[in-house]
Amino acid sequence: MNAVQSLCPPCRCRMIQNHECGHSATDNLGFLKFCGINAVGSSRTGKTLFKPIMAKENHDASFIRRPSSKCHGHHLKKPNRLTPFSNHSAALSDKNLSAMSNIGISMNILWHECPIQKLDRQHLLQQKGCVIWLTGLSGSGKSTLACALSRSLHSKGKLTFILDGDNIRHGLNRDLSFRAEDRSENIRRIGEVAKLMADAGVICITSLISPYRKDRDACRALLAEGDFIEVFIDVPLDVCEARDPKGLYKLARAGKIKGFTGIDDPYEPPYSCEIVLQQKESECMSPSDTAEIVISYLEKNGYLRA
């Protein structure tokens, strides 16, 4: 078992608040709220993490709050003193302005860096964050493999987390159906969550039908080269249908479920992916054998060490 040493630095962060924004619940939670702000962040080495900037509009003088004694971000009291921000005004420039982004329909947002980064977390965990993307028909064995993988990696002291399509549809994605556009949104959201998990240093295992190639490729594009490991569980439809553990194929064949993958909705197998687990009824590998194939891949590609 790896010795885990806390890397938590003495907190020298500065909580920043725009005076014009007022005090809100988000401030209490330690979130930085950028509405027409100028802001400065410092790393523990004293290096400026992001430069003072102005929003596209509303760039009058702003204020930086003095650090509170409790600076873990959850119990900030109202400031008793605000310091004018004027000494940083020289740093304001068109270049800084261009650091602001408009993403989707979010206006004037700025990426906030933290001095503790993915490499630090990976070092702590002695592994590399990545996404193991399991794809295949309903009944192909995705959830079973995800659990076998998680169990085996856990026993080796590796931190994993499973994002299972069925489970995520109980919460985060409960507003989505099985229409093509909702399946795409389901996969996009899970891809984004998986990316955050990988950034956290976790070996994230996703278990979704993810029937469309373009959606899987879009998730792949979110991650660094190599960190998206697509595993196709290639089980013929008739085998999945014979298993039918939830009775859904039977309902689909009877026309009681419309748009069921493999019956009246498409499944697009990967053209090329990292691992293909070909299963036939006559020679079906056990879940622990298939888990070992994936774990060997992780080992060979350095994901089980920092």
Ligand SMILES: Nc1ncnc2c1ncn2[C@@H]1O[C@H](COP(=O)(O)OS(=O)(=O)O)[C@@H](OP(=O)(O)O)[C@H]1O
């Ligand atoms: N129309 C239709 N088509 C396919 N699957 C259906 C459908 N309706 C319900 N289910 C059940 O939902 C599970 C698949 O959810 P996913 O989120 O993995 O699907 S997708 O990736 O968005 O296509 C899937 O679970 P698994 O059997 O574990 O794959 C099914 O139990």
Ligand SMILES: Nc1ncnc2c1ncn2[C@@H]1O[C@H](COP(=O)(O)OP(=O)(O)O)[C@@H](O)[C@H]1O
């Ligand atoms: N390697 C395997 N060999 C034989 N049966 C399996 C294997 N993997 C899973 N199964 C069985 O197939 C059924 C579907 O598995 P599941 O993991 O729920 O699939 P999915 O998540 O793809 O829908 C279950 O009854 C499970 O026990």
